[in-house]
Amino acid sequence: MRLRMPFRRGKTEFPSHLWTQCPNCGEMLFNKQLVRNLSVCTKCEHHFKLGARERIALIVDSDSFTERDATLVSGDPLGFTDSKAYPARIIESQTKTGERDAVITGDASLGGVPITLAVMNFAFMGGSMGGVVGEKITRAAEHALSARRPLIIVSASGGARMQEGTIALMQLAKTVAALTRLGDAGLLFLSVLTDPTTGGVLASFASLGDIILAEPGALIGFSGARVTSETIGEKLPMGFQRAEFLLERGFVDQVVPRAQLRDRLAFFVAACRLPVAELRWGL
Amino acid sequence: MQAVTSDGGVIIDPAALSERRGSPWDAVRLARDQRRPHSIELIGSVFDRFQELHGDRGYRDDPAVVCGIGELEGRAVVIVAQQKGASTDENIERNFGMSYPEGYRKAIRMYRLAERFRLPLITLIDTPGAYPGPEAEERGQGEAIAKSIQVMSVLRTPIIAVVIGEGGSGGALALGVGDVVLMLENAVYSVITPEGCAAILFRSAAEAERAAMAMRPSAPDLLALGIVDGLVPEPAGGAHTDHIVMSASLKRALVAQVERLDRVPLADLLSARYDRFRAMGVWVDPGAGALAERSRPWWRRMLNRARL
Ligand SMILES: [Zn+2]
Numbered sequence: 001m002r003l004r005m006p007f008r009r010g011k012t013e014f015p016s017h018l019w020t021q022c023p024n025c026g027e028m029l030f031n032k033q034l035v036r037n038l039s040v041c042t043k044c045e046h047h048f049k050l051g052a053r054e055r056i057a058l059i060v061d062s063d064s065f066t067e068r069d070a071t072l073v074s075g076d077p078l079g080f081t082d083s084k085a086y087p088a089r090i091i092e093s094q095t096k097t098g099e100r101d102a103v104i105t106g107d108a109s110l111g112g113v114p115i116t117l118a119v120m121n122f123a124f125m126g127g128s129m130g131g132v133v134g135e136k137i138t139r140a141a142e143h144a145l146s147a148r149r150p151l152i153i154v155s156a157s158g159g160a161r162m163q164e165g166t167i168a169l170m171q172l173a174k175t176v177a178a179l180t181r182l183g184d185a186g187l188l189f190l191s192v193l194t195d196p197t198t199g200g201v202l203a204s205f206a207s208l209g210d211i212i213l214a215e216p217g218a219l220i221g222f223s224g225a226r227v228t229s230e231t232i233g234e235k236l237p238m239g240f241q242r243a244e245f246l247l248e249r250g251f252v253d254q255v256v257p258r259a260q261l262r263d264r265l266a267f268f269v270a271a272c273r274l275p276v277a278e279l280r281w282g283l
Numbered sequence: 284m285q286a287v288t289s290d291g292g293v294i295i296d297p298a299a300l301s302e303r304r305g306s307p308w309d310a311v312r313l314a315r316d317q318r319r320p321h322s323i324e325l326i327g328s329v330f331d332r333f334q335e336l337h338g339d340r341g342y343r344d345d346p347a348v349v350c351g352i353g354e355l356e357g358r359a360v361v362i363v364a365q366q367k368g369a370s371t372d373e374n375i376e377r378n379f380g381m382s383y384p385e386g387y388r389k390a391i392r393m394y395r396l397a398e399r400f401r402l403p404l405i406t407l408i409d410t411p412g413a414y415p416g417p418e419a420e421e422r423g424q425g426e427a428i429a430k431s432i433q434v435m436s437v438l439r440t441p442i443i444a445v446v447i448g449e450g451g452s453g454g455a456l457a458l459g460v461g462d463v464v465l466m467l468e469n470a471v472y473s474v475i476t477p478e479g480c481a482a483i484l485f486r487s488a489a490e491a492e493r494a495a496m497a498m499r500p501s502a503p504d505l506l507a508l509g510i511v512d513g514l515v516p517e518p519a520g521g522a523h524t525d526h527i528v529m530s531a532s533l534k535r536a537l538v539a540q541v542e543r544l545d546r547v548p549l550a551d552l553l554s555a556r557y558d559r560f561r562a563m564g565v566w567v568d569p570g571a572g573a574l575a576e577r578s579r580p581w582w583r584r585m586l587n588r589a590r591l
Binding site for chain 1: 413415416417419420421422423424425426428429430432433436437452453456457459460472473474475479480483484485486493494497498499500505508510556557560561563564565566567568569570571
């Protein structure tokens with residue numbers, strides 16, 4: 001098992017325009033074929049990271065997605081600078097990804113059922129949660145509540161965005177409070193954990209789904225594997241903090257291969273609908 | 284709900300502090316000073332007849348979290364606190380204030396107890412962060428913190444959270460979802476330790492000082508940013524110079540806040556708590572202006588343009 005920082009991966013996974021080497025089995029995969037196979041290795045079924053737009057297309061009924069709050073962009077509350085100023089980092093990520101921040105939210109239908117959806121984008125600053133991600137997730141939950149729709153959140157994140165300091169930490173409380181209201185109103189929240197889901201995102205909304213699904217092999221943990229292994233001064237066992245490990249420990253409900261994700265979500269959304277009377281009378 | 288007032292000597296105006304501030308790194312070092320009064324000592328001098336309660340009823344009793352019931356000027360309250368040690372031995376026993384999932388699950392038990400008997404909940408935060416070891420991961424550190432935040436966010440009783448030393452990341456926020464969030468004047472509260480931030484963004488843990496400057500975790504900065512509602516004054520020179528004065532200052536602040544929150548109807552309390560955290564975060568929405576423009580009737584837009 002590789003023990004690298006989760007957010008430095010990705011980069012090496014798409015080295016060429018035509019071919020990609022599977023980081024798990026070493027197989028050279030023809031890119032077109034890889035895309036056709038939902039970015040899953042045809043030999044060993046390693047699940048590559050999937051972009052947020054591709055993920056949305058994979059999950060919802062075709063052409064049913066309407067984006068919400070698409071124009072929100074991050075502020076720079078602390079005037080944060082490391083090797084680069086935070087606003088410059090954001091612009092760099094925006095140019096690289098073509099997105100404004102690390103989550104896309106909106107309405108769609110899934111198997112004909114209206115849903116609200118939020119999909120995180122790991123390619124944007126490691127999917128980190130700052131003010132924009134917190135606000136958009138919160139708005140999605142509040143919208144799902146007022147429209148009485150189930151909410152699906154697909155997480156892919158290294159955690160809270162350090163460049164926004166303690167304000168980023170407060171996004172954990174903000175999103176959790178909104179999701180709790182959704183649950184108290186009897187509405188379904190499905191949480192999908194993809195590679196990687198760590199830190200403040202796992203320690204907030206991602207862990208609170210009524211049903212929690214994970215993708216095979218996804219890195220899921222509170223502390224980065226490097227920190228954890230440094231804490232005890234030894235290497236971690238094989239498969240530690242992987243989706244299958246969390247399933248065994250009782251922290252996710254199912255590990256679902258990407259090809260089955262859409263049908264599985266559609267099943268839960270259809271099965272856990274509110275009774276018609278409650279929908280009509282808002283009881 | 285009535286805003287936090289300066290009752291009980293709490294400082295609510297960041298400008299009042301500007302003259303006595305050190306650098307953010309000084310703040311971090313002061314907040315971690317082993318001579319500072321820690322939770323058990325503060326509990327002993329602030330509350331009467333404190334009875335500690337143990338265990339999460341699932342796995343074990345986590346010594347990094349100290350909880351129980353005590354009296355604050357005759358009023359029964361539930362106390363949940365993180366405990367660091369005053370010596371190396373005590374720190375090893377208390378795991379340096381870093382709790383395992385069972386510590387947060389014990390805290391959740393106490394939150395529910397406070398709710399059932401409508402006892403005010405007082406939390407004392409002092410941790411570098413949740414313990415990052417493999418057993419903590421195995422037992423669901425992320426889930427335990429998330430659940431703790433969730434239970435607090437809708438808990439039907441007043442909550443006062445106080446950062447007394449180091450408030451480190453999600454492990455601190457798990458005790459930090461309060462109606463009122465206070466900090467001792469020299470405490471810090473951050474999304475990650477300066478060392479952790481430095482290792483990731485500055486590529487070297489030795490750059491912790493620069494990371495602390497950039498993250499602005501000190502109490503006056505967080506008061507100015509609206510993350511915390513007020514600061515509890517420390518004796519000149521810092522809390523470690525006079526534990527008795529420090530405890531008296533904290534007690535005065537807590538008594539005033541409990542009295543104030545006791546007068547707020549529960550429904551108002553809960554909606555104000557939601558709004559408090561709902562308002563946090565900074566973003567710009569250039570599209571919102573354009574949308575508002577589009578939603579105005581065409582003739583009004585024409586009129587405006589004509590006026591220009
Ligand atoms: Zn492969």
